[in-house]
Amino acid sequence: MPAIIIFRRFPMPSISVYSTASFILLSLSILWAHTTILEACNLPTDKDVNVWTYPTQDPNASQPPTSSVTLSVNVFTLMLDEPVCLVLAVNATYCLLAIIVQIIQKLVFGKLRAIERQHMRDKFWNFVFYKFIFIFGVMNVQSLNEVIVWISWFTAIAFLLLLTKLCKDRFEFLSFSPNTPMYYHWKVLGLMGFIISCCLLLTVSCVTKSFMFQASSPSYSDIHSITFMLAECLIITVKSLHVIIRYCIHLYDIQHDELWERKATLVYHVDLSMELLSLSINFVHHLHMLFSGNIWLSMASLVICMQLRYIFSEIQKRLLRHKNYRRVVANMEAQFPEATKEEIEAQEDQCAICWEQMETARKLPCGHFFHSPCLRSWLEQDTTCPTCSIALSFSHENKPKNSHPAPNPAAGARNQAPGVVQHRNHFWHFDGSRFATWLPSFSVEVMRTTGLPANQQPSNSQLDTMVREVQDIFPQIPAQVIRNDLQLTGSVETTTDHILEGQVTIPTNPRLPTAPPVATPDDEHSTFQIQTPPSETGNRRFATQDAASTSASSAPPSSPTVVGGRFSKAPQEREQVLQTRRDELIRQARLKYLSNKKVDKPA
């Protein structure tokens, strides 16, 4: 928006200049009011000046007001009546608020990051724009006093809203690092507590006000205003509550080292309910705005309709995501059974997604194990096995309905497991003679073949040729390792890539290249047909793998570039070690480069 750009270029006074100026102006106006009243009291005969004294005052007001309380009340009422003084007073209040904001920012946040400042600015101008429309478009406010009341109300709301947003941003940033001192978290959380108590206070006052109105005079416009105010309060309350709950979950999580499996589900449901709640309140609020005033066929109604459309699409998106989530969870529970304790123990491995130990896990038909929250997050965006990228058939609508009523879900899943790689072929026939005699008849058959069919392993001789092909490229890699990888990938290219990417010899993730030691009962037949007797293969495989891994791990120490090999618990030390390793790498590379140059030059 060009207006904002102009505003940004406009030299803004610093806060100290602004506060000094407004303080001086305010004291001048108080001084003026004070002298006016004193003059009015000293000249009781002058009727014109006497008008300034407030009508509710004592009839004996002609006496000079001796007590300081009555004097200040007089000054105050006089200032309320004089528009210039009123504006100056409001300005001074803003100045005070700005100072409070500055203090909070210094105390809690320190220097704001660029992204936070950007968010604040965007949110602020957005807020100003919509509230301007609200005040002049929806409420159709005419008198200055009303405008001032509404503006001060929205200032309070904006203050809370912006602080909530800032806390949210800061929370996300603080959770990016494991080394954030605890008192940072407590400061932000304390501020959030302050915000939410303000919100609750406003909400409660709105509710009591509305009851008071109902008791006294049911004026429609008042009830509407109170409902608007209540909706705004509720929205901020929900937003800040959301941040607080998320924050508490995060703090609980970082204080407990062990894996918290239900965290993901909890966070998801908190997010879902809070977002839906605030969106629906917002939706109702906007509908109310649209129908309350006589604003049909005005710019304001257009803006509100646009906003309504946006909120509606947000709700729709959220619900769609939730539907997808539900489908994934239902499918996962139906098709991928929980692994038994023995299976997990035999696996002796971490979850390849989060790299944490597995206590409970789900087993995919291809024999890979994952934590169920990890697996769920992945399946929400893709339907392949993360490790071997085999396609997992994901029935869209019918399967979950059919599989749920099964009395024994495990048995149901077992029946479905072998058919997980379903090659859905489409057959389409066009019979032209039905429409015209000269039209031809033909049929099209679409066959879907995935690159990695698990139950269609390449036959033995094929596999041997493929092993030879790969070994031509990588003579140093044992044939058995290549064979194992080929059995999984079924393609020379993919295996070659695996070797190039280091997935085959890297000992930290041995599950990828090797066939799973514990084959699923259903897969057993297909896998073991190809392998030589399982016990022998297993031993040999691990032997060769060990050889490969030792040869790989013995290489680095001989290289000059590897320094360190230490992981400190203290962040500063870690940074230092990393820096020395960086410097060392560069130094070594320079030395090597220069020595190579020297060798080159004489030659």
Place this chain on the structure above:
Amino acid sequence: MVGSALKRLMAEYKQLSLNPPEGIVAGPINEDNFFEWEALILGPEDTPFEGGVFRTTLNFPTDYPMSPPKMKFTSDMFHPNIYPDGRVCISILHSPGDDPMGYETSAERWSPVQSIEKILLSVMSMLAEPNPESGANVDASKMWRDDQEQFVKRAEKLVRKSLDL
């Protein structure tokens, strides 16, 4: 899910420090933000980029490892698979959904079992063997195909520049 992403990044950092692959040093730029890393990659031997130490930055999404990080060379690069602005075009950094070049199979795409180490090793092998078919830098692809000698000279300059020599 920032929490799990952070734990995973920490685990990867630990592994890359304890057991670093040859010619790779990687870690967070600043311990205050574990979602921005810098990695140094040594140009592989017997390639045009031999001996250079190239700086890259990795930007991780908050849902890592569900989505891949964004990788960018901050050192000057001239390579068929690196965009002129430093972004790396390599299949392991693409989610299974998107396929800018339209030729990759999903087997070599990003999946949560991939890791920073695997990305960096793939980038290293990409430096060794450019793939002119998925040209991110058309000039570099053309030079690599038509005029290897010139390409080697250009790479040599970059190597020297990367070492501040």
